[in-house]
Amino acid sequence: MNLRRYYIILLIVIFSFVLPLSAKANPILNRGSEPSFNNQVNTWTESINGLAPTISFIFSALFTIMFLMGVVRMGYSIVTKTGQVMKFSTGVLIWVPITFFFIRIMVIIIFTTNSKNVTLLASDIINLIKSTGYYTSIGMVLIGLVFYMFYHFIDHPEYGRWSKRLWVSAALLTVLTTLMPIVLGAA
Template identity: 50%
Template sequence: MKRLGAGLVLLIISLQLPQKIYAAESPPYLQQGGASNKPGFAETISNATQSINSYAPIMSFILSAVFTIMFLIGVIRLAYSIITKTGSVLKHSTSMLLWVPVAFILIRIGSIIMFTTNGSNDILIASDIIHLLQVTGYFAAIGMILVGLIMLLFFKFLEHPDFGRWFKRLNVVSIILICLSTIMPVVLNGI
């Protein structure tokens, strides 16, 4: 029964269509103005892009102003929480003071990357990020080993078992970090 109803609907629609469909000289979205002086699709997109680009300095200023206001609100709330000794306000104000500059910097860097890369540069950015993480991992592992040696020195002088445990933990984590920093770029480049 449903098939019969669907068939009837298709029959009615096909009878309603015009018998002849004429093709235009060129699709309307590719026509460049013509006698009616209407802008074509390419001109419309170009005009829209230029108008969006003209708002970029204003939007940058507004973004900077919003983040500055958020930071100042965080400073005022921090002063309030110190005066009244309110823990929850102190917690929220310090988190605001930490994350507002980080978010601002990430948005700026993200917009720079988004508007300055094309398909061929994406591979270079990814390899640069992988190399940065690899070098950061090596330096963090060296720092952990040095801090672990200081913990070993404290363990030898004070014979406190916590310093010995921290020495062992830092050595294990630094070895794992060195292994990951060495192996992961090879794995990520193989994908």
Template identity: 50%
Template sequence: MKKTIILLFSILMVSFSVQSAAFAAVSQSPWGSQQKESGQGGGMDSVVGGLTSDVNGLAPMVSTIISSIFVIMFLVGVIKLGYSLVTKTGMVLKGSTGMLIGIPIFIVAIRLFFILAFTTNSSGVTLLVTDTMNALIKIGFLASVVMVLVGLVMTLFNKFLNHPAYVRWSKVLYIGAITVSVLTGIMPAVIRSI
């Protein structure tokens, strides 16, 4: 909990420093005085343009700082993992493995969010949703085929070993395959009709 609070506090401090630097650059920037001298008023578009260019100028520094924070947290997780393996402490092991698994997933999620947020437009979002739905449909049908094949293998094990658990597992796999294939076939049509 303390680490999460420290992480959030450091991200807030970085964001406040970026905002204050951007606002200071807007009030002291030379482009505002040039527009007033040329007879153009300092409109909202010029302020937003100045803020955007200042924030874009600070983006590499902020990215480096955030990446460094995540690397430090990952190294702390590795040290805690070594400590927990030596001392056989379960709670420390649980926390360190959660940190080691969560940080790479969080970094990939942030990168994917920014890539999708800045590279897609309204038609791109529609294509992205359609492609995701088609991929999930194909995964559903493939999963049902795999479930049927594993059920057949379980039936074969029952023939060799004559164990009732294999019969039960194969029936569960067959019912699951039928359910997944029916839902995969029906639900996209239902969702598209809404």
């Protein structure tokens, strides 16, 4: 818990240096010379886009530091045989790369998606999930066949039960993958 507080403070300090604040005077009588809302939005987006490489580097450095801290703590926990430290460092070593990859993908999707290709993106994601479901069910059937073969070779009833469970699960997955997009109206 204490380490999370340090990460939050580190993020606040980094953002306070990266995003400087400026104060502007806005006289009441001089309303006609204000920039329009569109001009202000364009100015903001240009300044944010100009800061994108710096922010990307800072995020990369932050996740690298977190990962290296996890590696060091994992070494410490192995040497001292401390279970709680090993559990925390294992969590850091698993979630830091996943989070980093997820943030990178989301940034790419956010900056490359416009109103015209959002529906294409959604249909592509649906098709990806459907094909993943079909391939997973094929893999389940093949693994079920291997278990069934083991059941006949060594006559162990667990392998027979597992093969039947995998076949039923594969059939259920295939039916759900086929029918749910139609039922939900996304096909």
